Amino acid sequence: MLSFLTTTLVIIIGFVLITVIFVIKIYNALVVLRNRVKNAYAQIDVQLKRRYDLIPNLVETAKGYMKHESETLEAVINARNQAVSAAATASKDPTAAGAISDLAGADGALTGALGKLMVVMEAYPDLKANTNMLQVQEELTSTENRVAFSRQAYNDSVLNYNNKREMFPSNLIAGMLNFKFAQSWELDDEAARSVPKVNF
């Protein structure tokens, strides 16, 4: 009886031990992957900041030429401010629900507003030839490329994290310990179509 008890005991304990190891291993892997998502987001964040800092400059230059287009300009500024605040929320915790999709929406709206401004600008050849304007536009384009590049890296890291999060058995741990689903930054159809068009 005693040896039967002990054997049962040993088996129970062995089972618990193996479980413990697995839990810790999975937990650590999740932590690393989640942190990697955050660091990959930080890479987008610095580029977005640069992009958003360029816009007031662009609007300021345009103002001098487009006296009658204050509505278009205001739309750009508004869209920019919204994108700035969405980016600030996302940089606190990119895995928070809705943070990235809000940002993607706000950034897409900004791209749209900028696109409209460019269309309007066609009527102002002087503005189009302004050196400051050309420089800002060039920088915006190159920043847009960098954003796209870091977005790709971010989405890859999100994919890794979400896969780990959803696969058995790590999904059990992820659910228990509140590892939230991370959103990748998908371009919605409209934004996706408008990005390549921004050839100022």
Added chain:
Amino acid sequence: MNFYEHQDRAQRRTKVIVCLFILAVLCITAVVAIPIGFTTEWDPVATIAASVICLLVVGIATLFKLNQLRGGGSTVAEMMGGTLLQLGGSTQTEKRIQNIVEEMAIASGMPVPPVYILEDATINAFAAGWAPSDAVIGVTRGCIEKLNRDELQGVIAHEFSHISHGDMRINIRLIGIIFGIMVLGITGWILVRFVGPMILRTSSRSRSKEGAGGAGIGLAVILFGLFLAFCGFVGTFFGRLIQAAVSRQREFLADASAVQFTRNPSGIGGALRKIGGITPLATPTSDASQCNHMFFSQAMNSMFASHPPVKERIARVEGIDVSNIESNENVASPVVGDSLASGFSEGVVLNSIKNGGVVQKIAVAKSRSVLSGISDVLLDAVREPWSARLVLFAIVVDLDQPKQDEILSKNLGKNEWSAYKKIVAHVSNASESTRLPIIDLAAPALKQLSKAQLDEFNTLLTLLIKSDGVIDRFEWVFVSVIQKHLAPPNLKNARAKLSLLSDSASLVLAMLAYYGTTERRGAELAYKSGAESCSLKQLKIPEISSCTIENLNGAIKKLQQLRFSDRERFLLACEMVVVHDEQITTTEAEVIRAIGDLLDCPIPMFG
């Protein structure tokens, strides 16, 4: 003792420590199995099962942990929740720490380690990774904000010397094994806290006969859990003691090297004073306690000090008489200017190789001047992943090769291509001595590429270098260095002797000989002097046709298995080949440093 001896010793020491720990695990197993055998009157099934399970658990846990740490330094930093510095930092203090790390890495000839910030008000720092190419530096927010530049430089020099002493490898293994033992304790705690009470509860509900047996099992589980927790605790205790004993000596050594490095005991001394003044230490996270021994000062305030008392460290550091530190600075020849025409005297390169991993103050000054010679456009470009790739393409591309341009224009996007064109102009204006530093500077940005982006980058790089079929000049060395910075670290212990890899060694020496001179006779003599100096079998130079990229890459891969004392001999032989014509061009000097980088032997900048 120099860098190479330190590395070899660190490898031997690692073996000893691993043996010690295996012994410790066997002891723990015995401690667990004996009482079980005793209570079951030595029932073979129960006793053997207990010992096997105990061994399995510690073994599996250790292997898992080590497997997880394969990712190298960045995994450790990310486990601790570090935030990677982007674009050289956004605040003034972040920029300062980035500058200090860059300066020091460039000076010592290793890729710039990515810098992670830990949001913590205490003053602390750590270095993690298997080798210089995957090392990271972690610093707390308190560290970069409370210390002045000299003190920070002292702290970072301390961390760099952990890298060059091979301490990081030992540290990572220690984390793995101690974790394995710790798991035993945690399991015990779970048995006491959850499993035992659960069995008790279910058995008290059912009043049948089995219920009574269940209560017995429940109690037994709790008792055994207590016992296991005790064993785990004792095991971890001794583990930490061994860890601490190893670690304390390394700390003194790193402190001393930091002083030698900066020639300024008040730097690291001041940092230690500030740490001493700030008490009590904030409560560290549990992850930090696993990595206790990696930090600059202790993350845990406990009796298993992995670091010597701060007071004693201050006394030792400030007691170092700087004027007595053996100085090689006077050997630095009077090289005038930094132009392409000027060469380096023999002594300078020789000394730099011998001083692998140890940086003289003059090298830091030199690296600062090289850094300030790189245009801001390039410095900015090299710090972010998108443009860092383009800079590296620009560095390895030979402007006389229209084919390479064609490949790039086909494979790069429209905007990338125009950005690349601008970068090429800056790169071709830059001095040749900035090539390796730029590659080193690009390391943190490139490490941010995702797997898919990295594969794409590597493919294009290989395409470029192979475009002309033959290697001309030294480009392949630089391509290999870039690819080495991005490859996963080599985890094997390096033990091979040079005599066994003599074919590989002679191939690399031949490459250096052929490209150092235009005439065959000169190449033969240069090769011979190098081959003799490291006593290779083959004294006749291999044909130039055998120096293909594939062969050279294969040779370097094999040479990476060399034990460190033989790496030094090999690097000195490389130097012999290069100085044979009594002049060392900037390119030749940089190629030697690049080969050092490939062999994980950081060679400091030449004075």
